[in-house]
Amino acid sequence: DAAGILVVGAPNKHRFGREGVGRVYVFQRVLLGTWEETASLYGSQIKDTAKAYFGQSVAIDTPYGRNDTTAAAAAPGTAQVYIFVVANCSATCLWEEQSVLTADGVSDRDGFGASGALALDHDILVVGSAQLETIYVYERYYDAGAGGWVWAAAASRRSSDYDYDAITVTNVTHRQDFGRAVGLSGRTLVAGAPYADYNNLGAVGDVSDYDSYGAENLNRGRAYVFYSRPHVQRVTLAAVQEPGEGTFRLRLADRGLNATTAQLGFSASAASMKAALEELANVDEVE
Structure with missing residues (x-):
């Protein structure tokens, strides 16, 4: 193991x-x-x-x-x-x-x-x-x-x-x-x-x-x-106009915890999103 x-x-x-x-x-x-x-x-x-x-x-x-x-x-x-x-x-x-x-x-x-x-x-x-x-x-x-x-x-x-x-x-x-x-x-x-x-x-x-x-x-x-097909969750960020720069965070309430990611840029890559989510105490592997 x-x-x-x-x-x-x-x-x-x-x-x-x-x-x-x-x-x-x-x-x-x-x-x-x-x-x-x-x-x-x-x-x-x-x-x-x-x-x-x-x-x-x-x-x-x-x-x-x-x-x-x-x-x-x-x-x-x-x-x-x-x-x-x-x-x-x-x-x-x-x-x-x-x-x-x-x-x-x-x-x-x-x-x-x-x-x-x-x-x-x-x-x-x-x-x-x-x-x-x-x-x-x-x-x-x-x-x-x-x-x-x-x-x-x-x-x-x-x-x-x-x-x-x-x-x-x-x-x-x-x-x-x-x-x-x-x-x-x-x-x-x-x-x-x-x-x-x-x-x-x-x-x-x-x-x-x-x-x-x-x-x-x-x-x-x-x-x-x-x-077994994985669960898919889509997150959409909306704004009045397209932002040229800035950051956002994701929050997940699960397993009795409210956990928030570090700041992510609007152009964050899939790998960056995966790493940020897996840092949360109430998230395991993200596929």
Whole structure:
């Protein structure tokens, strides 16, 4: 991570004689580039739950322009993801559990946040559930009423090839394992489906699956790419007549703060505008 912090999961860690409770270890880069263990994390609701597998997947990120670092640790055995935060981490890092995330309808059998199925970037978290052929996208935002950061309920996504066979009164999903692995960078999200693209022939009365038509159809798979368009805000300066010189400022009320930019000339470049806005305490990255 940009802050020099590393998180490592130990999902099979025993606790009080119970197997697979799990644990997450935090390391920090110190002098001469060496790494030192500075903390260990447990999920508050897991306690000593056997086969929770807390830490089977982990992710860490320091949001652009901020001094807070976020770590996410999944516990597929309880269908939960734990969010921990730390600010101004130096020699002593005091991690705080910020939230516990789950989704409607998920269970300990669905691989929610299993190995490789967790990604974090800035204030966006993605959790895959291959057994449900679904990925869940969470967004963190500043709640002025609560006076702090909160996580919105999950938005779910499936692949464009999601399909099933209707056999009598039962819907049998075509296995793709969509969400087995996920990756996130900026506004681009990638979800892997290792069993997709297996030539569903749609035979009447038969259940078509990834292994229905021989070994030549196995191990092809697909990766699905999603993109989120950025918010656009247009600022127009009006005057009775065109000014030949002078400056202006921009003010933004957000996250409980009223912040004002430094003075900008009327001919300010896009790069100057970007730099001035990113200097504000309540603005992160400007694209």
